[in-house]
Amino acid sequence: MKRRIVPVVMALVALLLIPYGAFAAEKKGLLVYDSIYGSTVEVAYWIKAIIGHEHRLDVKSIPQITTLEPYDYIILGSATRNEGPLKGMHEFIEANRSVLAEKELCFFLVCGDSDETQVLTYPGKPAHLIAGRNYLQPIYDRYPELKYTCIGGFGGRQVMTSLGMTDRLQIKLLEKLAKEGAVWIGREIWESLVVERVEAFANEVRVKVLGLEPRENVEQFRGYWDSLQPANRSDLSLKKFKPKPWTEKVSTDKIYYSRSRFTADLEPAIAMIEAWARDSGYELRPQVKSFFNVYYHAAKTYGGKERIIHIVPSTMPEDPGTVHISFRSYDKPEERTEVEKDINAAEALLWADGRKLP
Numbered sequence: 141m142k143r144r145i146v147p148v149v150m151a152l153v154a155l156l157l158i159p160y161g162a163f164a165a166e167k168k169g170l171l172v173y174d175s176i177y178g179s180t181v182e183v184a185y186w187i188k189a190i191i192g193h194e195h196r197l198d199v200k201s202i203p204q205i206t207t208l209e210p211y212d213y214i215i216l217g218s219a220t221r222n223e224g225p226l227k228g229m230h231e232f233i234e235a236n237r238s239v240l241a242e243k244e245l246c247f248f249l250v251c252g253d254s255d256e257t258q259v260l261t262y263p264g265k266p267a268h269l270i271a272g273r274n275y276l277q278p279i280y281d282r283y284p285e286l287k288y289t290c291i292g293g294f295g296g297r298q299v300m301t302s303l304g305m306t307d308r309l310q311i312k313l314l315e316k317l318a319k320e321g322a323v324w325i326g327r328e329i330w331e332s333l334v335v336e337r338v339e340a341f342a343n344e345v346r347v348k349v350l351g352l353e354p355r356e357n358v359e360q361f362r363g364y365w366d367s368l369q370p371a372n373r374s375d376l377s378l379k380k381f382k383p384k385p386w387t388e389k390v391s392t393d394k395i396y397y398s399r400s401r402f403t404a405d406l407e408p409a410i411a412m413i414e415a416w417a418r419d420s421g422y423e424l425r426p427q428v429k430s431f432f433n434v435y436y437h438a439a440k441t442y443g444g445k446e447r448i449i450h451i452v453p454s455t456m457p458e459d460p461g462t463v464h465i466s467f468r469s470y471d472k473p474e475e476r477t478e479v480e481k482d483i484n485a486a487e488a489l490l491w492a493d494g495r496k497l498p
């Protein structure tokens with residue numbers, strides 16, 4: 141009799157433990173978003189859908205949050221203003237920094253500029269790296285104790301007809317200052333979001349945070365972002381999304397700008413840039429270095445004056461196995477003839493042996 145009871149009791153205990161084990165292993169997540177016009181909210185729920193409704197992930201705006209205690213991991217998601225996350229997101233992090241330091245964290249930005257090889261200069265501000273994940277730099281500087289398992293900078297959406305007065309003025313001013321042109325001109329709705337980046341980010345959360353397989357057939361969730369509204373109601377042929385060309389050369393009075401992509405990983409690409417700099421007499425000064433890109437000043441004296449080429453090789457989450465690279469010279473056309481030749485030589489080296497991609 142006793143012999144028969146023991147296995148039955150053990151089976152019952154095992155049955156009781158299975159759901160408890162499954163429950164204990166499941167990490168509980170919170171996605172905190174900060175948005176002004178709503179596009180970040182759409183992205184927040186899109187990410188939740190890819191991660192999977194069967195997994196615990198609360199999605200909340202900042203005023204809806206009373207505590208972070210129940211959560212194992214936290215995804216911070218913010219729109220971008222003035223080259224960084226919104227003020228409200230900064231305040232949220234500041235108010236909760238000691239708790240956040242104990243949590244597993246991810247961070248994504250919804251922004252206008254998504255080309256992570258982009259350098260910007262305007263009156264009063266020297267040339268600096270912008271766009272996508274580069275906008276997280278102020279967060280790293282201010283809160284060095286916070287570490288992130290996954291980061292993303294997706295691009296976003298501007299509905300021009302809804303912008304408030306000061307926002308509209310700021311965007312108009314940007315239009316005037318943009319040395320490389322402003323892609324939203326003529327569009328009532330302008331989008332820059334790279335959908336594959338959102339999908340790559342959500343799948344990275346599944347794999348790295350939750351220990352799951354990446355979700356296949358993620359295209360089915362794009363309805364969280366897509367809409368039937370045209371870019372401009374009076375020109376139905378105009379697309380809302382105008383991807384920045386991967387290969388481009390622009391030569392104006394203000395800038396010589398060249399952008400391309402080629403097959404490589406970041407480290408071999410860096411080695412080739414270093415070899416080019418050595419052979420052509422440039423001093424290579426790294427300005428910013430991350431796991432996905434580097435911003436260099438390459439300096440050489442021509443005509444008694446130091447000339448700087450701004451170089452950014454960057455990998456992109458949606459284009460694995462490639463390096464995208466931009467070169468910029470802000471010297472006047474008559475002063476940069478030699479610099480342009482040096483940029484062409486650098487590109488020839490990077491693109492050699494069939495590495496160049498369209």
Ligand SMILES: Cc1cc2nc3c(=O)[nH]c(=O)nc-3n(C[C@H](O)[C@H](O)[C@H](O)COP(=O)(O)O)c2cc1C
Pocket residue numbers: 174175176177178179180181219220221222223224250251252253254271272295296297298303306307308310311
């Ligand atoms: C006044 C203003 C300033 C902005 N500043 C930046 C910026 O510095 N960098 C950037 O990439 N995007 C910038 N954006 C674009 C927004 O981040 C983008 O449109 C985003 O999708 C807005 O998110 P939301 O709809 O959740 O508010 C700016 C937009 C406005 C209206």
